[in-house]
Amino acid sequence: MLEIAIKGSKKYWIWLGALLAVMTAAFAVYIDQFMNGLMITGMSRDVSWGFYIANFTFLVGVAAGGVMVVIPYYLHNYEKFHRITILGEFLAVASLIMCLMFIVADLGQPTRMLNVLLYPTPNSMLFWDMCVLNGYLFLNIVIGWKVLEAERNQVKPPEWTKPLIYLSIPFAIGIHTVTAYLYCGLPGRGFWLTAILAPRFLASAFAAGPSFLILLCYIVRKFTKFDPGWEAMQTLSKIVCYALIANVFFFFCEVFVVFYSKIPGHMSHIKYLFFGLHGHDALVPWMWTSMTLMFVAIGLLLVPALRNNQTLLPFTCIMVFVGTWIDKSLGMISGGFVPSPLHHVTEYIPTVQEVVISLGVLATGLLILTVLFKLAATVKEEVRG
Amino acid sequence: MKKSRKSFLKKSRRSFLKAAGISAVAIGAAPAIKAVAVASGGGSASSIPVVSPKAEALTAKRWGMVIDTSKITDEVVEGVTAACRNAHNIPDFTIEPDAEKYPNTRPAKKMQEIKWIWEEHYQYAFPEMEDEFLAEKYKSLPFLVTCNHCKNAPCVQACPTKATFKREDGIVIMDFHRCIGCRFCMAACPYGSRSFNFRDSRPFIEKINPEFPVRSKGVVEKCNLCAERLAKGEQPACVEASEGAIVVGDLENPESEVRVLLNENYAIRRKQELGTEPSVYYIM
């Protein structure tokens, strides 16, 4: 089946070439990081995680978001999603590979990575996160591939894929829950120490993932003859709407608890993010942008006429995507570290190198995504064809 | 991988004897135990190598530290931090690296500094106890903070490789060989006690102490309660330099100096409400 990937139009190759160029540039910067250490990043003693882990967290969400097409289709036999489940699964694959790359980019001693397996430590959430992430990646590769192959040969997918598909559903919830547990089980980090964190992560994931999927549907429609179906996209946009409302609702629950109880250790983080603390306010404009984007998007998604507007929907989706990205990656990580446990304020601003390496990871993910989507679209064209 | 390799080492004399005893009982040959015990304990060559702590090592059931805040002056702070720095090859990013020995060293970022014990003011050392009407003397008093060697250490719980672990005697210590530099422990520590090696720090160590290794880039480090000195029967470097302000000893032993101090004085611990059970006490 892979041979499909090496037959493409000129545009296809230019796009892949551009991605490869970004990847090469980023790799060169990564070599510098590998040789000289994480000193090239903007991270510090107080803010010890930054852009890499932030993007990792967000992309785990995008990966988990794929389950929002799997559940309706496989559990509720929602036929309209028949054509896009594969897109959801492949999106999960690409996102997970990016997640793993971000983790490796963040390690101080990447060559010792396998120590996590050599000395398995069940009391560490990072160990479990590694297990579920790899498990979910494996499931999605197998399922996506087998289902697509079956479709190409116009037979039913093998029976043994069914249990795997059902298994992938708890795994999808699992990856994001465990990723939230990385943060929310740490005493002394008031911003993360809240039971709402995992639900909030899931809600924002179910908004970000499907909204990105809608955007991808537009792109697929534009560049291939395969049409994922407007109705499926409309259903997705409703899912995005509900999830986004839940995300904002959970956030307000958090804000209420924190500001009504007035516990200083919990208030200071949110104050820093939205109003600045002791004159440090690098994230204030970002956080308000995020809030505005999410609110406007909710408005645009709630009104049926606006939601069903084919030209408006992609812009709404971009708003959702950017809004949740700022909220969850920039805000969530920096917010947890500032102020520090000793209540010092050290701000974090990523360096150019950090951003370039991150772009390289994203380019790799997009490359994988392009190839996988091309496979899917071509097979679907062939079958219908 | 590790398991398949030939190991030259028996865990310890005790566990070897235990193993020998069990196998001897299994074959019903009790006298064999005695024979082995004599062979390995008697100073002459034995058939397997034996490892043990040094005879002069200081030991405790649970190590703890008591800091008398009334004895901490600026000079003491200076002496203590310098002692720890010199004992453990901790870099000082404010110095200018030797251009001949380390050409092309990139400038260091202050925010990526490394410190094991350092000065804080009261409202930072005890942020949750901030008080508008706190006695003036406390506001300006220098406090010393370091790793608390928590009984329920969140850093140990978080580490995915057991590179940070708790010894039987309560010291929370790092295995630099194993650390992958994920910095999960730094996020987990509620006291900001840990530092990460963002770079190779050698150029910023004024004089390398051959008694202790330096660190490679990419690993985390923190106070190890001078385990390497306790093992030789010496007091921690900061204790020696503190002019009596810092005392370490066995918290579980009611006769120990630290327990006597805790009995006679009012002492507090940092962020006690988190349940991490710090082993560092501050006499107020």
Add this chain to the structure above:
Amino acid sequence: MSKNAIIAGLVVFVIAALFPFWFNIGGTNAAPEIELSAKAKAAKKCVLDKYDMRANHMTILDDWRDSVVRDSDRMYKSTNGKEFEMSLSTGENSCLGCHTDKEKFCDRCHNYASVAPYCWECHTDPKEVTQ
């Protein structure tokens, strides 16, 4: 593809694969002379006997580091009755305490065998750092 092209390709491959041999042609490949320090000569016995040491010192060091760091056992009594401090470089009774010249003892052989043990990223040669 023509037969000739395939053969030409194979030849190129074989030549490339044998690169390490071409590269070393003409160089002197004699094993280096290891010099024992006076102290090591006088001590006569090492942790294990010579050939065992040569083959297995890295495993011993690996065991030692776990023993010291994780079990806080720092002394090692060898089967030959001698006691050692389980340390690469600290103290009179450690490896470098006896084999005082790292360059002539460790490095020569490591260089010859093209191994670059990263022990030295952290552990220091006392001679080098105190001068």
